[in-house]
Amino acid sequence: MTSWVAIDFETANARRASPCSVGLVKVKGGRIVEEWSSLIRPPDGHDHFDAFNVGIHGITADRVRDAPGWPETLEHIVRFAGETPFVAHNAAFxxxxxxDTSQASGLRVPDLRFACTLVVARRTWTGLLAYKLPVLADALGIELPHHHDADDDARAAAQVMLAALRRQGTATLDDLLAVHRIQMGSYRGGVRQGCRYRGAARREPYPDAEPNADPDNPFYGLTVCFTGSLPDMTRTAAAERIAAFGAWTAPHVTKFVDLLVVGGVEPRQLAPGAKKTGKLAKAERLRDAGHDITVIDAEEFHELLAVAEG
Known part of the structure; x- marks a missing residue:
């Protein structure tokens, strides 16, 4: 698999069946050879534009009023990709x-394969505290002019995967994933199999969390801590939602915390002279000491919720 297509969507609201733009970047033989992007008119019933999402990408209902709908967009995506697999940063989303958009539109989900640059990056560059696309782009010297422009994000994801291939000295996606013990994701006959690392010990849900949660969801078995405020929910509500997926919320950052979610913080909430919360500072110290803790922001948390609740 020396050819593949990086893909990125922006959505109108928290529902995954609400795409309002897409970017595609085709890679052949280690270089980008073709690009395509388009606005999308979300399917009826999924076309509400939430202020949170508009604030992220700047796309409004007026901008997509005359844009292609999903059937036309899906046809172009399938034709553009052909038989090659897809690559995306947080491909589960x-x-x-x-x-989800195909199903909401009454269309068959096409058979496809996909790899996730987020999963690959966590195995390739193990010293980073966060793996958000702009963080990776900055660390790797990749240009990302406008995060949340679908074409720019797809191009950056393509370049992250190319950088991982170069670092490992592999020519194909299959070889790279095999080295890192990562399973290629797929849809076959409408059945999804995720792209995930296969070398980790099996996680178990916490006693106070939902014991019947899907073990493949992104929160399963994690200890999560919050710092700062989330834009549209309280920490208590957030803790209840992730408990349904087999996670547990810790009140403080310790070496047992897997994931720190950093929300908005007012300067008056910080200690005198501090530029970050005490929890974030401690997470950085723990990471430097070798503990496996990841930091995400509120936007990434919402994406993970969309994946888990999808």
């Missing part, structure tokens, strides 16, 4: 958008 972007491939979930493709699948």
């Amino acid at each position: 972007d491939i979930g958008v493709l699948a």
Whole structure:
């Protein structure tokens, strides 16, 4: 697999079946050879534009009023990709958008394969505290002019995967994933199999969390801590939602915390002279000491919720 297509979607609201733009970047033989992007008119019933999403990408209902609908867009995506696999940063979200929108539009989910640059990056560059696309782009010297422009994000994701291939000295996606013990994701006959690392010990849900949660969801078995405020929910509500997926919320950052969610913080909430919360500072110290803790922001938390709740 020396050819593949990086894909990125932006959505109108928290539902994955609400795409309002897409970017595609085709890679052949280690270089980008073709690009395509388009606004999308979300399917009826999924076309509400939430202020949170508009604030992220700047796309409004007026801008997509005359844009192609999903059937036409899906046809172009399938034709553009051909038989090659897809690549996306947090592919569970972007491939979930493709699948959920197809189902919401009464269309068959096309058979496809996909790899996730987020999963690959966590195995390739193990010293980073966060793996958000702009963080990776900055660390790797990749240009990302406008985060949340679908074409710019797709191009950056393509370049992240190319950088991982170069770092590992592999020529194909299959070889790279095999080295890192990562399973290629797929949709076959409407059945989804995620792209995930296969070398980790099996996680178990916490006793106070939902014991019947899907073990493949992104929160399963994690200890999560919050710092700062989330834009549209309280920490208590957030803790209840992730408990339904087998996670547990810790009040403080310790070496047992897997994931720190950093929300908005007012300067008056910080200690005198501090530029970050005490929890974030401690997470950085723990990471430097070798503990496996990841930091995400509120936007990434919402994406993970969309994946888990999809």
